[in-house]
Amino acid sequence: MQISEPSRPVPRRRRGRASATALLLLATGLYAGLHSPWGTKHAEVKQGVAMRANDENGLVLFDADDGTQVDFDADRIWWEAGEVGSDGDPPCLRVPLLRTRVEVGVIRVAGPDGGWRTQAAWVKCL
Numbered sequence: 001m002q003i004s005e006p007s008r009p010v011p012r013r014r015r016g017r018a019s020a021t022a023l024l025l026l027a028t029g030l031y032a033g034l035h036s037p038w039g040t041k042h043a044e045v046k047q048g049v050a051m052r053a054n055d056e057n058g059l060v061l062f063d064a065d066d067g068t069q070v071d072f073d074a075d076r077i078w079w080e081a082g083e084v085g086s087d088g089d090p091p092c093l094r095v096p097l098l099r100t101r102v103e104v105g106v107i108r109v110a111g112p113d114g115g116w117r118t119q120a121a122w123v124k125c126l
Contacts, residue, residue, distance in 0.1 A: 043105030043121045046070075050104070050123065055096045058089070062104050062120065070106055072120035081125035092125035101126045 048064035058075035079090035092100045103124040108116045 041107055043107050045103055046106055047101070047103050047126075049099050050093060050102045051099045052093045052096045060093055060123075062102070062123075064104070064106075068106065068118065070104065070118050070120050072104075072123070074123075077120060078122040079125065080122070090123050090125055093123070 046062075046064035046066065046068055048062055048066075048068075050060050050062040052074060053059040053061055058073040060072050060074045060077075062070045062072065064070075074090060074093050075088045077090070078087055079085060079093075081091050090102075092102060103126060105121040105123075106118050107121050109119045110116050
């Protein structure tokens with residue numbers, strides 16, 4: 001029969017360092033995951049007024065309540081209106097020069113020169 005030695009408690013200093021290291025690794029992983037160029041990006045929702053600029057093309061001008069301005073092509077954007085959704089030509093933006101309340105999902109897109117621009121990902125007719 002073998003007698004084991006009594007286990008010694010781990011010093012608090014070691015536990016503190018281990019906890020701090022684990023938190024640092026968790027925070028680093030979270031930051032990297034949210035700022036990674038891979039995977040799904042969540043659009044920031046902006047409310048404001050949108051208007052189709054003319055009847056010659058799908059150019060829409062959007063002014064958010066917070067001052068953000070974005071233009072997008074109505075013929076190439078995902079839209080929702082009530083329970084219906086589709087790609088291209090949102091029903092609330094079909095009449096040129098008619099200002100209407102909408103929500104727009106915007107994302108920041110990196111450019112080849114290292115800069116960025118804000119781009120509309122979808123529009124929701126209110």
